[in-house]
Amino acid sequence: MQKNIYSALAAVTLAVTGGSFAGTASAQSSDCTYPLGAVLSLSGSMAAIGGAIGDAGQLAVDQMNEAGGMLGCEVEYRLRDDQGQPNVGIDAAMSLVSIEGVEVLLGAIQSGITMPVLTSVAVPEGVTQISCCSTAPNFTELAASGDTQGYWFRTLPTVRPQGFVMADIARERGYESVAVIYVNSDYGVAMTEAFNDAFTAAGGTVTEMVPYNQEQASYRAEVSTALATEPDALFLVAFPADGATALREWLSFGGTQNILLSNALRATEFIDAVGAEYLQNAAGIDNAQFDGPSVDAFNAAWEERFGSAPEGPGLHTMYDAAAIAMLAAQKAGVYEGAAIRDAVREVTGPGGEVINPGPEGFARAIEVLAEGGDISYVGATGPIEFDDYGDVSGPYLIWGVSEDGELTQVDTWDVERVNELMQGQ
Amino acid sequence: MVGIALYIVFFLTVVSIYAIIVMGLNLQWGYTGLFNAGVVGFFAIGAYGTAILSGPDNVRLIGGFELPYFIGVIGGILIAAAAGLIVALATLKLREEYLAIATFGISISIQLVALNFASLTGGANGLVGLPRPFYQFFTEPSVYSVFFLCLVLVFAAVVYVALERAVRSPWGRVLRAIREDVTAARSLGKNPTMIRLQSFVLGSAIMGLAGGLYVGFIGFVSPIDFLPILTFQIWAMLIVGGSGNNRGAVLGCLIVWGLWTASGYVISNLVPPGFQSRAGALQAMLIGSVIVLTLLFRPRGLIGEEDVISTHAGASATPALQADAAEKG
Numbered sequence: 001m002q003k004n005i006y007s008a009l010a011a012v013t014l015a016v017t018g019g020s021f022a023g024t025a026s027a028q029s030s031d032c033t034y035p036l037g038a039v040l041s042l043s044g045s046m047a048a049i050g051g052a053i054g055d056a057g058q059l060a061v062d063q064m065n066e067a068g069g070m071l072g073c074e075v076e077y078r079l080r081d082d083q084g085q086p087n088v089g090i091d092a093a094m095s096l097v098s099i100e101g102v103e104v105l106l107g108a109i110q111s112g113i114t115m116p117v118l119t120s121v122a123v124p125e126g127v128t129q130i131s132c133c134s135t136a137p138n139f140t141e142l143a144a145s146g147d148t149q150g151y152w153f154r155t156l157p158t159v160r161p162q163g164f165v166m167a168d169i170a171r172e173r174g175y176e177s178v179a180v181i182y183v184n185s186d187y188g189v190a191m192t193e194a195f196n197d198a199f200t201a202a203g204g205t206v207t208e209m210v211p212y213n214q215e216q217a218s219y220r221a222e223v224s225t226a227l228a229t230e231p232d233a234l235f236l237v238a239f240p241a242d243g244a245t246a247l248r249e250w251l252s253f254g255g256t257q258n259i260l261l262s263n264a265l266r267a268t269e270f271i272d273a274v275g276a277e278y279l280q281n282a283a284g285i286d287n288a289q290f291d292g293p294s295v296d297a298f299n300a301a302w303e304e305r306f307g308s309a310p311e312g313p314g315l316h317t318m319y320d321a322a323a324i325a326m327l328a329a330q331k332a333g334v335y336e337g338a339a340i341r342d343a344v345r346e347v348t349g350p351g352g353e354v355i356n357p358g359p360e361g362f363a364r365a366i367e368v369l370a371e372g373g374d375i376s377y378v379g380a381t382g383p384i385e386f387d388d389y390g391d392v393s394g395p396y397l398i399w400g401v402s403e404d405g406e407l408t409q410v411d412t413w414d415v416e417r418v419n420e421l422m423q424g425q
Numbered sequence: 426m427v428g429i430a431l432y433i434v435f436f437l438t439v440v441s442i443y444a445i446i447v448m449g450l451n452l453q454w455g456y457t458g459l460f461n462a463g464v465v466g467f468f469a470i471g472a473y474g475t476a477i478l479s480g481p482d483n484v485r486l487i488g489g490f491e492l493p494y495f496i497g498v499i500g501g502i503l504i505a506a507a508a509g510l511i512v513a514l515a516t517l518k519l520r521e522e523y524l525a526i527a528t529f530g531i532s533i534s535i536q537l538v539a540l541n542f543a544s545l546t547g548g549a550n551g552l553v554g555l556p557r558p559f560y561q562f563f564t565e566p567s568v569y570s571v572f573f574l575c576l577v578l579v580f581a582a583v584v585y586v587a588l589e590r591a592v593r594s595p596w597g598r599v600l601r602a603i604r605e606d607v608t609a610a611r612s613l614g615k616n617p618t619m620i621r622l623q624s625f626v627l628g629s630a631i632m633g634l635a636g637g638l639y640v641g642f643i644g645f646v647s648p649i650d651f652l653p654i655l656t657f658q659i660w661a662m663l664i665v666g667g668s669g670n671n672r673g674a675v676l677g678c679l680i681v682w683g684l685w686t687a688s689g690y691v692i693s694n695l696v697p698p699g700f701q702s703r704a705g706a707l708q709a710m711l712i713g714s715v716i717v718l719t720l721l722f723r724p725r726g727l728i729g730e731e732d733v734i735s736t737h738a739g740a741s742a743t744p745a746l747q748a749d750a751a752e753k754g
Contacts, residue, residue, distance in 0.1 A: 079693060086643075095690055098428040112648070115645050
């Protein structure tokens, strides 16, 4: 067996040395390199989407190198597999940070892996972490408590801004008191909390917040509880089938037709089930797709590289995470976690020269930064602006229902308007 | 160099925590022959027990009792032991394979409870902001890492010494007797059911201790920490290291977890850019083949079971037994 151990050791040693040779070979275009670390699920339960998300990061790194590299050096993309397991993920992150000298970590995909990487690697080691894909609301809570020390960012919008926009609409319509009936899931809880925070801050009263469990035959108890508080309006955070059941009971008990609806209810089946005539005074919110040259630039680059349209979760947001990481390091002038953390908000948000995805965009960014100018990265997901907790907002649309039961678009909220609202609170 | 040292501290902390679980499993399987395929369930109970007892107060949760960390750990151990007792009473009558299936099912159920009992466990979001012992006394995170490693090593050493004493005592010899031949043990007036129960509960409590230490190390717990694959990893460590030998259990942890993590490093350095996203499968194959090779060339594990474990047996008995074992091996 001793022999076996030795041969195994020899194989590992050989592999490691071989690896460093490969590293040197790829770095020939410039004499220095910086590692950019990513921890994603390439195998395990998220394997189906993880590979493509990894490719999106690779695309951004390749384009940066084409543009001349980060801080004059070639960027080496160090992608590690977390196998869908937190223990493997934190080990990969720790090895990237401590052995390979990574100062920015991208990832992970599942919140249950992203969180331990953040709390046990990124924050203690002073490394900036940008996730493409983790939506759990407890990241916002952790950031608000100060425990992330500002090292945490994510490029995927959370539901929190939606709650704020709905609170603004409620005030605009003159509602003084609103009751909320919401689905008992992390989505429903987060939306309701955000609405409550914003509406209360704006001087309104949330009379009651009633959770409901999905797929019940009737929601009489929940509806009665909400109705007993006699609110000016109802905010229903639900999915179509359950939402229709609850709203019909609400209306049949004589509840008000001043109704606010969440994004998942923007469906004709919901409107047909409730009846369009009762929804004339209803307003809902939904995510809007951002269109513009920056999105087209990413889509075109992806199609050219991989021969298919960039369809699938996390591609646009992962590309933006990688691009922001590299641009922030460029802005910071030094490859160091805390400096990159502080520079992230300086290369995003409005105010600077607009930088689009692609080698030309990155080359222009390097040029402007070298001249001491400001840049404003507008990414594959559109304009990006991180709030105090490292979250971003998306563009939204406000919808209503016409007399013949069609969905109508009442208003649009672009990212600037959402951010203005979020900051005003 | 500092970076590598930091990583080694991190790595050894994880290995020590796993070593504690593997020693717990070794007591159950290696000495008593109880096929526990639900290791991760008891690890999870210890972790959640500690997290709920010592975690910060939260209006949305039942838990968050803000007890001192070590009280939380003791609570986690007791809850894991209680769970072990319930499971043992319900399933220990089953023969090996059936016990494996039953415990596997139970561990899945425990993980599902953690996922769905959101008002207690935080559901899919998990519990955040959990306390780390004595964290406030350290300003430098790297010094704290070294301290925490020492803390875990102390616990691992205590478990190791205690188990070594236990399995070399008369009680330990009864465990082996039951494993080898229940009827013979019973004919000698031993109560196999009671002894098995004790072994199972004690092993579960040790796994619970590891769960509590894990919570202190990460400061976070969520259901995804307790996927069934972790049970497989723990078993691989025990089998590769040598079941029925505590030193083997610890060595197996070091080797298997080292292989698991080093393969990721090697592959990300070997695979050219552009193929990185496809390299995950290679890692799994590499890990699998090394485990298979170890088992082919070393079926009893790297350090197999000792033939004589009694402290009372005379030296004269040893050579004969070893010769006997060599023939068998």
